[in-house]
Amino acid sequence: MHPRRLRILLPVFLAVILMGAFLWHYQRQGQVPGAIPTQAGTPVGTSDEMNLLARLIAAEAGTEPYEGQVAVGAVVMNRVRSPLFPSTISGVVFEPWAFESVSNGLIWQVTNLATASRAAADALNGWDPTYGALFFWNPSKEVSPWIWTRTIITQIGNHVFAR
Template identity: 55%
Template sequence: MSVLSWLRSAWQATRGEMERAWQNLKPLRLPAGWQIRVLLAVVIVSILIPGVNFYLHRPVPPPAAKPITAGFRADDINLLARLVAAEAQDEPYPGQVAVVAVVLNRLRDPAFPKSVPGIIFEPWAFESVANGRYWQVAVLARDYAATNDALNGWDPSQGALYFFNPAKATSAWIWTRPQITQIGNHIFTR
């Protein structure tokens, strides 16, 4: 049996089933020629709705029209936005900005690597990188907006070098750090 003949027989069977279903739905009282058209429209719309929903909620690439802050490459901004998505996805907006601010504060501190990738991929520096979530999240426009706000000088962390979620923290060392502020579920420390 060829593919074309199989498709033809599948269409005839489907059409026959649709016509029988419409015959049992007498209250609609549509003309006979319109019943199959309405049923096909319902089937097509039920297929299109998930596709439209996927299209509306797809990850957004970084805005190309916005200027990149001096000293930072597009790759650095993408890495920072992905860190926001992975570490602070459900946090309030100031908490998302503060995650990027922590990376920028580490760039200024002599005890840390001198590049954005060096800081983000430093072993055990960020839980989302260590457990692989960093590469699995969808980066959204708000993640880029939080990154740009931090790159433009907003630091809700007030100079913090570390942050952690007290409900998930397993390191006793992080509790020894001087705490600065709490934003959402994260505590920011020096």
């Protein structure tokens, strides 16, 4: 191909790729900015999503104070609303390596969901004791050094919450 033609086609090709990525990003979000995300056309807060969120809360924070359980649910909801993460509760929960209790199967072994279900409902209704955190971890457990690069916002029970 002639170098002059290449100089013309290369920027066009790059523009097409960038436009495709831009459109994919907004289609992936599946929502208008500020709207409540949905999963498969159903509003957030369906019984399946509530159960999944409650299971995650029970598995990740079942021994934490109630506010700490709500905080774990709030992190999930903050991720759902963030363009950096999947736009559904199940997408966030099942994102590879996102939550230890999913990786090790504990999420399916929890049986007492009463308190965790209330905490899930509170998180879905907007209570966020983390002030917008996207991450949480127990500093007494071994974690990736990367997580310590996050800005810590607060600590509730045994978990720290960060952006």
